[in-house]
Amino acid sequence: MLDRDLKLKLRALADADTPVLDRAAQLRIARRVAAQAPRIMRRARAEWALAHLGGAALAAAAVAAVFVGYASLDQRGSHQGPAAAPLASPSRQCETRRLPPEPERHFVTQRDDARVLALGTQTFVSNRRSDVIIERTQPCETRLALRSGQLRVDGTHLGGGEIVISTLRGRLLTRGARFTMNATDHELTVAVAEGTVSLQGPGNEKRELAAGARATF
Numbered sequence: 001m002l003d004r005d006l007k008l009k010l011r012a013l014a015d016a017d018t019p020v021l022d023r024a025a026q027l028r029i030a031r032r033v034a035a036q037a038p039r040i041m042r043r044a045r046a047e048w049a050l051a052h053l054g055g056a057a058l059a060a061a062a063v064a065a066v067f068v069g070y071a072s073l074d075q076r077g078s079h080q081g082p083a084a085a086p087l088a089s090p091s092r093q094c095e096t097r098r099l100p101p102e103p104e105r106h107f108v109t110q111r112d113d114a115r116v117l118a119l120g121t122q123t124f125v126s127n128r129r130s131d132v133i134i135e136r137t138q139p140c141e142t143r144l145a146l147r148s149g150q151l152r153v154d155g156t157h158l159g160g161g162e163i164v165i166s167t168l169r170g171r172l173l174t175r176g177a178r179f180t181m182n183a184t185d186h187e188l189t190v191a192v193a194e195g196t197v198s199l200q201g202p203g204n205e206k207r208e209l210a211a212g213a214r215a216t217f
Contacts (some may be wrong), residue, residue, distance in 0.1 A: 003011075015038035015072040020092060022116070023106075028160065030203045036096060045073070066073070074139075083216050085119070086155065091160075092140060092160030093142060093159030093160055094140040094159035094160050095137050095139055095159060096139075096159075097120050097121070097139040097140075098120060098139075099119055099120055099138075099139060099160060100118070100119070101138060102113070105119065105137045106134065107116070107124075107126065107132065107134075108129070113127055113128050113174070114127055114131075115130070116129060117134065119142060120139055120182060121155070121157045121158065122142055122154070122155040122158070123147070123150070123153070123155075124144065124154075124155075125151070125152040125153075126150060126151045126152075127149060127150060130146070130149025130150055130151060131146070131147035131149055132144055132146050132147070132149070132151060133145040133147070136170070140158075140159075140161035140162070141161060141162055141164070142155075142162075142163045143160070143163075143164045143165075143166075144163075144164075144165045144166075145166045146166070146167050146181055146183045147167070147168065147183065148183055149183065149184075150179070150180065150182050151165070151183075151211045152179075152180045152181075153165070153174075153176060153177070153180070154175050154178045155174060155176065155177055155178070156194055156195055157186045158174075158179060159173055160175070160178050161175070163174045163175075165181065167183045167188050167189035168185060169183065169187060169201060169203060169217045170188055170199055170201035170205075170217050172190060172197055172200075173197065173198045174196065174197040174198065175196075176195045176196070177192060177194060177195025177196055177197050178192075178193045178195060178207075179191060179193060179194075179195075179197055187215045187216060188216065189217075190209060190214065190215055191213075191214040192210060192211055192212065192214070193211060193212075194196055194211050195211060196208060196209065196210050196211070197209050199217070202217065
């Protein structure tokens, strides 16, 4: 950018009828203009202008070059447009979890009569006498309904997801735990081995169970 003294000198040159600077000073001005507006006046053009133009004409050309340079910068800035937004990343690790295909999301009976439902980092184990319904299986949410019988759950690494299990006696929710449930028509017992679960029993009674705790509704 031209400093203040140079602007004053250019204005004086533009107003004068004859040059007021010597040849060396005019050459310095022309070179400064060439450096400030390389697309408008190259060094060779500055030398040519010095040899063929008078002081007033040289000053006018310098001023025009500066303003054209500013206009060019403003125009380039106006066409840049808004900055590109960063790529969205999953807010929870569970959003990247891969589940088996829909037809494979069911309990599989093992040789010891155990029935196993494996959903990535979640494992649900029941037996033949247990009545368990799979209501929803999504990367960040698994919903089951335990009508009766026993259900062992290993879901300690849910990556921000949750497991919800409803029963006739209440509802259980966890975002990372290993526990066992026993349900009948009149009673629900929950024992937590690792992590924390939230229970909502009859009459909206709520309890938090940590590792080692056991509760019956």
